Amino acid sequence: MAAEADDPPRTVLELRLRERSQTLAEFVVEAERFARTFGEAGTLSVRHLQRLISGRKPNGSPVGRPRPATARLLERMLGLPIDDLLASPGAARGRVESDDELRQRLSAARRVNGDVLVLLRDQLTSMRRLDRQLGAATAHEEVVTKIRQVSGLRSHSLAPGIRNQLGALLAELGTLAGWQKLDMGSVGESWQFYEDAKAAARESDDVAFQVHCSAEQAFVLIDVGETSSAVELLRAAERTAERGTGRLLRSWLAAAHGEALAADGQRSASLRAFDRAAALLPAEASAVDGPYVVLDPVHLARWRGHALARIGESDAVEVLSTALSSLDPTFTRAETALRVDLATAFLALGEREEGRVHAERARALAAEIGSARQQRRITLLVGPAN
Incomplete structure (x- = not known):
């Protein structure tokens, strides 16, 4: 069972689990899946996890470090060293040099x-x-x-x-x-x-870095269904970027805004945002000082195609297919997302076989790179793998 949400977290590990909104049993299942996928030898049980998050054994003595394989599993999943995970939140913040x-x-x-x-x-x-x-x-x-x-x-x-x-x-x-x-x-x-x-x-x-960080955070809002909040955040980012940032970043922000608008069901506003992004996109790529963004005609077409597929436009297939044929093959995650979009667009047109081909290729790529986000999209689209 999960710890009571009203009680202060006893360890950083407990805090991280609460942030994920998972029960201990759910986290253990995810850990087993993660270990299988990425070749980790560590194992967890609900009872062991209860001891780790409490920081105490049943007799009240401090819990020891888990065995190295389990420690590595937790570190990879949660992105913190095991000593930090087992520390109290206050101790992790307040250690004095x-x-x-x-x-x-x-x-x-x-x-x-x-x-x-x-x-x-x-x-x-x-x-x-x-x-x-x-x-x-x-x-x-x-x-x-x-x-x-x-x-x-x-x-x-x-x-x-x-x-x-x-x-x-x-x-x-x-x-x-x-x-x-x-x-x-x-x-x-x-x-x-x-x-x-x-x-x-x-x-x-540098305002460019500030608006870029805020704009990227909007995609978290989209993924949790807070699409109207994402639209407002990106609208504000675009306004802030009008002065003191380059055309490439402003084009990227307009495209991001267009994606949020599509997710929020605002078809016309989304298409206008992508038109704005195309108008701002520099004709030639050049080295720029500022936040790193990947945007050129191919990636802009990929983004526009995603929005078109989301709002059910019939020309999504053509836009996405053209982008796929020109995409740099090293952009594996981008290809995965693009193929999910193509599957979505084909299925909306009733072309189930074409949709299934792209969905299965996307599923394979998502498994290779560990993309839970795209795996979830594929499952919602065509169901779990056979």
Whole structure:
């Protein structure tokens, strides 16, 4: 049984389970599925989980660390070291550094210069490539580790210019982790990553990073059915971005707004938003300083096709098919989502065989990259796998 919601959480592990709105039994089932999917040897029972979240054995003595395989399973699922998960929420927030630790961390932060920042950004680029091709299940743990590293450097940096750049980098890492958790089906953890990313973006002193973090968080709202709130959030982001941000980001924001409007059933407004995105999209891709967004004519067509399929437009198949034929094959998660959209569009036209082919290919891809989000869409569309 789950702990009473009115009682304060005894451990960070208990807090995380509450954020996921899962009973202990539900989490144990998910853990078993996760272990099978990703080759983890760890196991959990409801009784063991009860002890871990309480921090105490039945005799009242402190619970020990779980065996390494179980610790790794929990760490991969929840994105925190096992020691942090078993700590009380207050202890996890309030641990005080020793004098020597503080001096060491201040010294490390002083060594962050332009070359180090370039290295950290290159590492983020590599993580993005892994993520888009192999999925969050492979890349998320590395991203969380890098968040902890960059957060520590930023917290101990005394140089305003460097600290601002570390804030921007941390915002980028946070949005990537938030999107990964959304794809993995953990909306509560996704929301928190975006909250942390927004806080880091404010320290970057760049409005572009701030509106980008807020806009990405809107997709969590869409996934939990808060579509009108997502529309309002993205409308505000577009207004804020009108001054002081580049055309590429403004085009991306318009497309994101269009997707939210489609989810909210606002057909005409959605189509106008996509027209606005196409008008703003720069003719040539170029290196830009600012938040990372993936948008070109192919990806914009993919987004528009998603909206068209959602609102039941007959030309969704043509738009999506053209986008699929031009999509970079390394964008595995994008292909997965696109094929779910194609299945949706074909089924709406009564072309069941074509719809089934795309749905089954999407199901296979979603299983390969661990996309719970797309697996859920496929199940709602055509039912569970045979």
